Amino acid sequence: MFSKKIIDSLSSGSMIRAMFEQGNILKAKYGADNVYDFALGNPDPEPDPEIIEDMRALAGEPNIHKYMSNAGFADVRDTVAAYMKAQSGKGFTAEDITMVVGAAAGLSVTFHSLLDPGDEVITLAPYFMEYNSYVGNQGGVVVPVKTLPGTFRPDVNAIRAAIGPRTKAIILNSPNNPSGAVYPEEDLIDLVRALEDAEAETGNTVYVVSDEPYAKIVYDGVKVPSVARIFKNSITVNSFSKSLALPGERIGFVAVSPDMPDKDLLNAAIVYSNRTLGFVNAPSLMQKVVARHLDRAVGLEAYRERRDMLYEILVDAGYNCLKPQGAFYLFPESPIPDDKEFARIALNHRTIVVAGSGFSYPGYFRLSYCVSKDTIKGSREAFRAIMDECSELKRKA
């Protein structure tokens, strides 16, 4: 009676959201202080006071809550274009920028504009599984290619081998959710060559869709290479959920490379998709607010400190783990091969993790360290006990 397609999908659900709900149930039962919930990438710092002050100041300005062009306010798009130009050295103008309802919306309008049914999109596993919806809703098919175990760097040979006549795009997400890996520039330059080689063979362009919500969340002085600088056919999707700690506000932008042939047509398609998919325009007050804070990153030092704390606890308890240079996740190896079983064992110790299978990368698990230092400190014994239980299981096996 309702949509068969959707009702069938309901049961699959999101593993992240399912663990989030599990965490809430445990907290209701044992008290929030006694649950170590590492499930959700929900930035816990409040936005900086300057951001709040700008919300208050702008809220009463004339015409700030009205419709504008579906692409966004002209002055906001100018400012974002200047920012993209400074980042990439490319000649972005306001025409290349569409303000969107967060990165999820940005990816949806991008794939709606790019894909015909049956087109393929390569993702680099581990990856944020919602990509399956943003691609699948347009009739596209996701083709996951595994990154290299341990480092989670792109496996460029495997990517090249996966490109076929229906490949329309590849999604890059660096700093990566869930691994925290920052893809080094040399890998991206290898990827440019692989794409050029494939394009020469198939005659089709492979568009590079760069999902960059974590671009500002980096540590140890690492610099994230600009995808818009390196790839001619790039579409940058950005969000202020993480950098400004505004995930509930749903605000971001899409930037089409000024070097792309026919970029005006793609920009028109993106604005059209923004309207007809029901987004209409990005929330208006927040457009004006974020335009004043494009360079800001909220809570960076606190994240770094927590990364170091949680990493030390894990290594101390015997887990294998990359110490990542970006985002706010750790992605350790599961001490038992079955990562879903591992997540269930962790639950018994009131510890909420998301199994790597939830990111198309079994054998690992994700921890979000957007949590209090007390939660991290409190989890030390739990991670030890979980490791002990896993060791016991392995002995019995």
Add this chain to the structure above:
Amino acid sequence: MFSKKIIDSLSSGSMIRAMFEQGNILKAKYGADNVYDFALGNPDPEPDPEIIEDMRALAGEPNIHKYMSNAGFADVRDTVAAYMKAQSGKGFTAEDITMVVGAAAGLSVTFHSLLDPGDEVITLAPYFMEYNSYVGNQGGVVVPVKTLPGTFRPDVNAIRAAIGPRTKAIILNSPNNPSGAVYPEEDLIDLVRALEDAEAETGNTVYVVSDEPYAKIVYDGVKVPSVARIFKNSITVNSFSKSLALPGERIGFVAVSPDMPDKDLLNAAIVYSNRTLGFVNAPSLMQKVVARHLDRAVGLEAYRERRDMLYEILVDAGYNCLKPQGAFYLFPESPIPDDKEFARIALNHRTIVVAGSGFSYPGYFRLSYCVSKDTIKGSREAFRAIMDECSELKRKA
């Protein structure tokens, strides 16, 4: 190279948005004061000071900009449920409410949840043509049924005749964009009987999707009958764009009738669709703001005054026009049969109207009176001159 489907659609565009752009070109050329732009339903009052004050007060509250459940904040959903209960007399609870990114998003998630490819949705013409996208994006097919000429009341016999084995839903939009008509209760009760009759024949439920952004924009003491009270299988989609003058902020809700069989499944599908279509959640600060102002209607008296002024000017110039009791549009008959030609003639008199063809109702044109009184006063001579030119054309023909 980009999506063929979307590139082909680009040329069709939106007639409303096209006229909006035309208006901007004319204003740049002749000055804003010399153009009579009735194209866009962009509420011109600023939000009431109490709304702005609440934005400022809430902006600094803890956790207000963070992720919440994809359905929205629990306290906001409670408040909206109580509001829906007061309106309809039905036992709405928070579980029946999903906060959404405006009514366009609400319709998109609703049809994503209801439709399988090939399912049909009846619309009552004249209607807001974006429905074609919200239905078509899910593979659904819109089946327009004309309302009665002059009154724009539903033609219940024609609706009954249009219901077939693939009919999944009917969209009601009262007060109506573009006609301003408020559908009387007796018509809705006739429609209940027609749907029951059809359901008995086909064995399928026909869901009533009520698009209600103008529910609070009514005049002359008219009361808009509650669709949620009258129809058991109703889904109410509401927005605060018009009632609170916040169209840029994209905030609204979807309410599923508590009387609907399997309503929990539909609510789950709506929340799932909200997430997977890329909306994720309704903008968080605005959720909290609108929950404090559910009963408010901004600028009502000013709209009524302008309706009366513009109506008088049109009738004085010889146009046939219903004096509508809701929304902020007039929908007069075109003095020449070709309404697109009429819109072109009006443009020559620096007057921007939208042809009725843009609402699947040729032979009429829409005027939005969300404009200054000066614009309305200034248009008197233009509407006379346009009528004169049309009369001249008819004499020559």
